[in-house]
Amino acid sequence: MSLIVQKYGGSSVGNADRIRNVARRVAAKKKQGHKLVVVVSAMGDTTDDLITLAEQITKTPNEREMDMLLSTGEQISVALLAMAIHELGVKAMSFTGPQVGIITDKFHTKAKILDINTDRMQKALAQGNVVIVAGFQGKTCEEEVTTLGRGGSDLTAVALAKALKAKCCEIYTDVDGIYTADPRLVPDAQKIEQISYDEILELAALGAKVMHSRSIEVGKKFNVPIYVRNSMNNHEGTLITKESKQMEDVVVSGVALTDDEAKITLFKVPDRPGVAAKLFAKLSDANVNIDMIIQNKTSTSTTDISFTVFKNELNRALAVVKKAAQSLGAHSIHHDSDIAKISVVGVGMRSHSGVASKMFGCLARKKINIDMISTSEIKISCVISGKKGKEALRAIHSEFGLGKKSK
């Protein structure tokens, strides 16, 4: 009898019918003889509604009180799901994060899990219960309620799977799994059966918004197999697991397109040691996240520096850069919000050469100019014109043979 942790997101428990649907799935799994721990998010818009309430009171809510407020959303879901499971004649008990012994640090609204005491869950499981746990929340050693920030319920599920030595962690969502590219942009994108933690981490960072990176990182660290599945059907989903020999045969697992970055260029900066260090230190002080950086020597005494930031941080970045440009002696500043980043990801790259040239060649044949390039061991990203993004995505997806075989 194996122990399985399941997690159902907010849209999967968005109303009474959907909660009953989840209850049926849980009951069926239980009747197969599994021990089950089920992590649930807040129903549909509940969290947004609670945030709206807080905004009616104050623009700067205290973070401790925000955690008290928001943690009620998941508590409502778990109680209702327990009731729905009871209706099917299956024993179930709901618990809050604090009740179930999820101990976190003191950083309200973005707490990190420090420890999980599984005694209470083990006892309830031993009594034959499905254990239902409110996701996204925990408590400090001082019994203060905390929440785990974005992707918190996924994190709860993966961390519980680790603590309980579960066979696997099933993440139920409203898509069938992870795809070779966004199916809304690439119609023949194919569902991936197995993918490694590292690949999904690159894809998550690149905007494949199926799971938050924090949960994948925990899964990787403790080697928890994670299934991403659809709560509305019985399709197989995607298994996220440690790298296997078999995966290396696939050179490229997926292609991702993101358009949430903007590029800033400083022209003709006097080329002295420490110039870049000074600039990026100032940006870091202003809490601006930098993604890609290139520096290009334009003459014996000057250099151009380009980098990308998230669009929602562009204004903040420009303010810092304008001030810094003067003291650095830069000639001029330019920025461009109309850029896209296209990336190919695959652990097979480690053992296969020629991926970069194949990608660049494909873009060249399409007459798409490459603006910036960055690479990691298992990823190649190119910044191109924003207008060309979707065309590039489809061309590269096809170039690496990722489309459905039937087509």
Place this chain on the structure above:
Amino acid sequence: MSLIVQKYGGSSVGNADRIRNVARRVAAKKKQGHKLVVVVSAMGDTTDDLITLAEQITKTPNEREMDMLLSTGEQISVALLAMAIHELGVKAMSFTGPQVGIITDKFHTKAKILDINTDRMQKALAQGNVVIVAGFQGKTCEEEVTTLGRGGSDLTAVALAKALKAKCCEIYTDVDGIYTADPRLVPDAQKIEQISYDEILELAALGAKVMHSRSIEVGKKFNVPIYVRNSMNNHEGTLITKESKQMEDVVVSGVALTDDEAKITLFKVPDRPGVAAKLFAKLSDANVNIDMIIQNKTSTSTTDISFTVFKNELNRALAVVKKAAQSLGAHSIHHDSDIAKISVVGVGMRSHSGVASKMFGCLARKKINIDMISTSEIKISCVISGKKGKEALRAIHSEFGLGKKSK
């Protein structure tokens, strides 16, 4: 520097504006130099909305899960009130019932408070915080969430006042205090300045729905002075306290009218010892609450038995009575839902005679027939025709000189 416990009901925190209003009141009291513990109910219709959610899932919700669900309502209120108090520059911390150490028995949805560990509240108070506590809830020794049933938030407030040795407990509601009669029925009803626990217990049982009897009983047991006040103005309100000499000068404190009972009569029951015992044991087994009982010997061998039950238990009671009537050998059964009960209450009755005859005389002059009479040390109740209820109320209120002196 004295410690005061305040309690604000659901309508007092029904929306953001009202929460801000409560925050201003709390902040003003704090700035007067008081230590403050504030108990809050769920916002307006929140509890009803949560019950509706549960009803969409099941007709027979598990009580443990109901407590998990319903306790979120107060948790939302306390977090929002803390934020609103922060906006006014005053330190405040919110706590759930479980967090604040309210230990109850295991009877979910109607738990009794066993103990309160005040350490955490004392610590937060010592740090200069207003302590805000979610009403209506606690936890068992096994860390299970419980709720306290009807009037639970009042009970939380009075119990905290006792545990913290507070100077008094202020119950804020949407009326100015306790009146000599329901002002909607008796226009010249007068607000009572001081009333004893015993009188208010009689009045509460009689339908003056300002506070639930459980809280008054706790207040009486531990001698906690309770102020009933309006959260929307600064009027003085009514002080509920232990009996004083001064109170004895007032013969009748208030008059109450209730119409939620029905009368059942068994005619010509053979008059043998144990007949009444048998009948009422069967009603008790069926969980029917009996209020008044009269037995009237009609001949040497038979007796008539009349009693009143709550209207919502009438059908259940009739089913039992019909079955019992046969085995007891009663001649016939009659029931009447159109009755009213009018009561006068006052500790002065103990030392003043003639209250009953004054009341009966008043009803006689109005040609209102008395159906049943019951009395306690400080109360006289008469059952009369339902149609005559309001007229009787106004007449008796005037008879005892309870109207506003200016009129």
